[in-house]
Amino acid sequence: MKNLENTLIEWEKIFNFICETGQINSLNNYSYYFLKKLNNLIPFFAANFFLFDEQEKIMGEPICFNINQKQLTLYSNYYYKLDNIRQLVFNQPGATKSTDLLDYTTWSKSEYFTDFLAKNNLYYSAGIDIHYQNRLLGTISLFRERSEPDFSLKDLIYLELIAKHAANQVYKLFLLNNIKQKKELKTKLIMKKISQEFELTEREKEVLNLLLAGQSNQKIAKELFISINTVKKHLSNIYQKAKVKSRTELTALVFKSKINNS
Template sequence: MYLSAKQTVLLGQIMQTLAEPHEELEIREIMGDLVMQLLGAQFYASYVWQPGSLSFARPTQINMDPINLRAYESYYQFHDPITPQMQRYQVAVRATDVLSLEELKKTEFFNDFLNKDGLYWGVNLYAWHQGQNLGDMRIWRDKRRENFSHDELRLLDMLQPAFVTALARAQRPAKTQDLPLNILSQRLTPREQDTARLVMLGMPDKEIARALQISTTTVRTHLENAFRKVGVSNRAALVHKLRA
């Protein structure tokens, strides 16, 4: 399998991300952006299977119409000729591996759902752990591109063990500091709250990274998100607002 220099760098970024203790939704969101770049894809969605309701929920998406996705959640997933078959696989699988493109194009799922956003060539990867589906990645290209190659399927398969491990780790309750935050903290994700608490203790980025077992780049990303959500521009202002 040949990897370009860009793909090699992206692969390293993906593995680093999956080694860090992100929240479950953050994992699926970050992976979407990186895997799209890795495979030269244009569209991404990710869901978590709900066995109680026999449905997919908790979506995240890139370059897809949210209204169209809500239609998927309420109707099209129950009239989907490919995803239930693809979900049975524990390796990366293309839409065309379970149904020919000619047959798929005859369905309302293609014409009224996929075609609205320009989705044409698709590949899915499901994270199975101890019989539970922890989440998935649905990556698509438009019809101007080619279908995903066997090498690209193998590349996704290489990522699967780390993807499963990261999602399984995110299921476990995380230990957090007891330092209280005010109501503004409800705008932050749990990981951003953890970072903010350590900032309030006066810890620099490198010490926060060690404490949370993440990279300093990820610490800065969490801080920038916290600044934006709370409406401040620096650490001192963040501490003041969260303590007020």
């Protein structure tokens, strides 16, 4: 990266950003809140955050600010093939910006620029890929309008600094998400087995699911839009079918079934 001598780094802002984004404990929410916080650190007109699986395929819907679904679909279906920046720096280390990579005199006349970027007021861009031990986890792209200043060296330094933290956080959330998915699948299989064994009705299955999630009778009633007395009636039927007398015994029965199926 260029000489940093005259670049003032506001370390307190970096520290606060890392602290705030480090508290995000859901992979599904991470990209949105990351970009929301990032806009205070590096102002942008538009942005997107893509997450990738182990095969480097996009996971779910990317989070976008000021880029609508129609624009995203057009890019995914066609314009990504014309994206010169993607061709140059995708899955590469380091923060980059468009004005360092391309000659705007030529590039501003390209189909991708005139038909896609310019029409959506995406003039300047900067971005960075997030890696954890050589594995691509995500990519962040920021955009500014032509009327705004280009991304600065300071902006690129900030991207470099926070990407290192983001790599650790996203990788941790990937691991937690995998554990959660495996647990949910296992619980689903156990629920299917128990439902068949005890011949539970669909409503009884719903009540049992919420009970195993630790919900009180009041919360189960609210979730299923039924009265507390109806919840108690369903629980009584479940206890009778499972030959238990309480929540504790029922939970123990399910837990025992999980162990036996491990």
